[in-house]
Amino acid sequence: MLFLGGMVYGEIVVGVAAAAVAFQIVVMVMAGRRRAAPLPMKVHAAAGAAIALTAAAIGVSTHAARAIAFDALSVRGHPLGNYLGMLTGLVGQMTAIAFGIATIVLALTFWFAGLAFTLSKPLADGQARGFPPAALVGVGLLPVVYGALRWSRDVVVPFNTLEDIPEGQRGDVIERTMDVARAHFEHAARLSMVAIPVLAIVAAILIVLRARNAAARRAPSHRTTAALVAGFLALAALMFVEARPISSENDLPWPPRAVGHRLPALDPPTPDLSGPDQVEWAPVVQASPDRLGLDGAEIPDFATLYDRLDLLRVNYKTIHGGPDFNDMAVILADPRTPMARLHSVLQAALKAEYHKPLFTFTKAEVIQRPILGRLQRMNASGVRVKLAYADGKNAYGDAAEEDDDDEKEAALWKDAVPLRPGDFATYDPFARRLVDLRAAGTRVVVRIDRPRR
Amino acid sequence: MKRETALQLLLVGAAAVAALAATHFFFHWVLFTELPVRRMMF
Numbered sequence: 001m002l003f004l005g006g007m008v009y010g011e012i013v014v015g016v017a018a019a020a021v022a023f024q025i026v027v028m029v030m031a032g033r034r035r036a037a038p039l040p041m042k043v044h045a046a047a048g049a050a051i052a053l054t055a056a057a058i059g060v061s062t063h064a065a066r067a068i069a070f071d072a073l074s075v076r077g078h079p080l081g082n083y084l085g086m087l088t089g090l091v092g093q094m095t096a097i098a099f100g101i102a103t104i105v106l107a108l109t110f111w112f113a114g115l116a117f118t119l120s121k122p123l124a125d126g127q128a129r130g131f132p133p134a135a136l137v138g139v140g141l142l143p144v145v146y147g148a149l150r151w152s153r154d155v156v157v158p159f160n161t162l163e164d165i166p167e168g169q170r171g172d173v174i175e176r177t178m179d180v181a182r183a184h185f186e187h188a189a190r191l192s193m194v195a196i197p198v199l200a201i202v203a204a205i206l207i208v209l210r211a212r213n214a215a216a217r218r219a220p221s222h223r224t225t226a227a228l229v230a231g232f233l234a235l236a237a238l239m240f241v242e243a244r245p246i247s248s249e250n251d252l253p254w255p256p257r258a259v260g261h262r263l264p265a266l267d268p269p270t271p272d273l274s275g276p277d278q279v280e281w282a283p284v285v286q287a288s289p290d291r292l293g294l295d296g297a298e299i300p301d302f303a304t305l306y307d308r309l310d311l312l313r314v315n316y317k318t319i320h321g322g323p324d325f326n327d328m329a330v331i332l333a334d335p336r337t338p339m340a341r342l343h344s345v346l347q348a349a350l351k352a353e354y355h356k357p358l359f360t361f362t363k364a365e366v367i368q369r370p371i372l373g374r375l376q377r378m379n380a381s382g383v384r385v386k387l388a389y390a391d392g393k394n395a396y397g398d399a400a401e402e403d404d405d406d407e408k409e410a411a412l413w414k415d416a417v418p419l420r421p422g423d424f425a426t427y428d429p430f431a432r433r434l435v436d437l438r439a440a441g442t443r444v445v446v447r448i449d450r451p452r453r
Numbered sequence: 454m455k456r457e458t459a460l461q462l463l464l465v466g467a468a469a470v471a472a473l474a475a476t477h478f479f480f481h482w483v484l485f486t487e488l489p490v491r492r493m494m495f
Contacts, residue, residue: 062486069489086489093486132461137468144476148483155487171494178487189480193473200469204462211458225460232467236474243478246485257494367495372488377495 006091007099008064009057016057017103020050024110031117038121044114051107058100065092090159098152101145133203133210134228140196147188154181171257248370255367258379266362266378267293268334271431273361275383276438280326282358283312287345287427288334302344309352329354330382332362335428342430343421347451350387358382359434383434383444386413390420390447416443 007013027047031039069089072082119129158177165173261279268288285305286293292305299305309329317325329349333342349357360382367375417437424430437444 066486066489070492073489073492086493089489090486097483097486132464134461134465134468137465137472140469140472141475141479144479148479151483152486174490175494178490182484182487185480185484189476192476196469196472196476200465203465207458207461207465211455211461222457222460225464229460229463229467232464232471236467236471239471239474239478243474243481247477247481249488250481250484254491254495372492375492375495 006095008092013057013061017054020054021107023050028114031114038118061096094152133206136199136203140199143188143191147185151185270361271335273435275381277384279380282328284330306348327356329357330360333427337427339421339424358384383438385444416445
């Protein structure tokens with residue numbers, strides 16, 4: 001695929017557009033320098049067709065870029081490939097739209113100038129034709145065209161500064177940017193919707209006034225006018241039909257954006273609960289009655305789970321430096337998991353220094369979109385707890401509790417209610433108890449037995 | 454009213470309808486660009 005300035009088939013699009021603009025200039029000069037009879041209308045029609053061809057090329061390029069962006073959504077493999085595809089698709093569309101508007105407006109300006117020369121020249125009967133007042137209506141399109149140009153700039157500019165924005169806030173910034181850009185664009189479209197009827201009324205008044213004037217200019221033949229009327233109405237019908245699905249997709253609001261970090265793994269199904277605490281970037285531990293997993297990979301036993309968790313923490317601290325570590329492990333557990341089994345998971349987590357795991361609950365959310373169809377997402381929320389050994393001693397067996405938190409953090413957990421996994425048979429009632437306590441504003445410390453050496 | 458004037462008025466009406474349809478279509482066609490991003494954020 002050819003790219004020029006970010007446009008898909010960029011070389012072809014630029015070539016077609018440049019040829020079309022050059023053609024308009026040649027026609028304009030020919031029409032202006034014509035001494036005898038005016039330039040035949042067929043020449044202007046051909047020049048107009050060249051502009052239509054440019055518009056078609058822009059359309060093809062934009063749709064190809066659109067396909068790249070949608071393809072990027074369906075890639076479930078490499079996250080960077082996904083991101084690059086999305087970026088390529090977006091830049092491709094924005095550039096094609098902005099370039100298209102600029103060149104088509106330029107070409108139309110030359111086209112109109114050439115046409116004005118021809119129409120102002122007298123025919124054999126000594127009368128000039130003059131512009132049909134209906135052409136005034138076209139001026140009403142300027143606001144929406146300007147709006148589109150401004151929209152593409154409004155959307156692209158913040159994308160370029162995303163690097164400076166903390167990762168957690170990027171979604172908000174993108175969403176706000178798109179909402180603001182859309183509001184401006186809507187305003188511009190409304191302006192066109194008002195300007196067009198107003199200009200049509202002005203054109204009608206001009207026609208009536210000219211009809212009263214005895215020295216009226218020569219009007220186009222009835223056949224040409226009738227053909228133009230039919231052409232405009234057919235074009236209007238086509239555009240209304242084509243706009244229907246895309247307008248219904250654009251007009252249907254989206255549900256609020258999912259909060260918190262997205263989970264790399266979604267199984268096993270968890271208890272059907274919601275917690276107040278958000279998912280952060282952390283290892284995802286999966287537990288069910290017969291399987292153990294970490295970030296989607298199978299784990300054979302609890303010793304391996306400890307090894308991997310320990311390695312992930314050490315790696316994290318090596319890369320990011322110590323103080324940023326969030327102490328979190330995301331725990332996705334099947335409601336039928338025996339608590340004895342989950343107890344072993346928690347032992348591995350605490351031994352690997354994940355002091356504050358998040359018992360996480362996933363809920364599927366399904367929506368139906370006019371074009372995109374059925375979409376599903378998993379919303380994750382949870383209850384964050386603190387893990388501590390039941391003997392009240394820290395990891396080294398010292399009397400003081402393991403607590404390297406700052407004072408504010410320590411105060412948060414001061415009145416935490418202790419829960420013992422051994423008091424529950426399976427995960428389901430334990431999870432419900434956790435949610436009840438957190439819903440009442442209470443924090444929970446899960447007290448577990450020290451693993452035997 | 455002369456037939457020619459009527460035809461000219463009809464042309465203005467048709468052009469206005471086409472321009473309104475073009476505004477509606479163009480607005481939504483351009484705005485559709487943001488759909489992959491909206492989808493990504495869902």
